[in-house]
Amino acid sequence: MVKTINVGGRNIIVLGKTTRYARHVWSEISKRYSGFNKVFFVADQKGSLAGLNPLDTVIIELGQTWKNPIYETFEFQFLKDNGAVFIQEK
Numbered sequence: 001m002v003k004t005i006n007v008g009g010r011n012i013i014v015l016g017k018t019t020r021y022a023r024h025v026w027s028e029i030s031k032r033y034s035g036f037n038k039v040f041f042v043a044d045q046k047g048s049l050a051g052l053n054p055l056d057t058v059i060i061e062l063g064q065t066w067k068n069p070i071y072e073t074f075e076f077q078f079l080k081d082n083g084a085v086f087i088q089e090k
Helices: 019-032 074-081
Strands: 011-015 039-042 057-062 085-089
Touching: 011 019, 019 039, 019 057
Parallel strands: 011 039, 011 057, 057 085
Antiparallel strands: none
């Protein structure tokens, strides 16, 4: 039985090594998540993180995303330091 995670109307950022990879994996795991507002697919475009409220954001990390250059950006650090929820999918 697959447990469903209700993210409570938050935005989801799917972070993968490429956006194509993130979209592919999301198509397989999306049934595990419910109640989300919008889904953003991010690889290394820091501009796609600008303007998101950390309290309304869930970041789903796919694989070895800590190697991704976006980890060093101000926008990502802002989300991380100000309350975004992180979920690691393997």
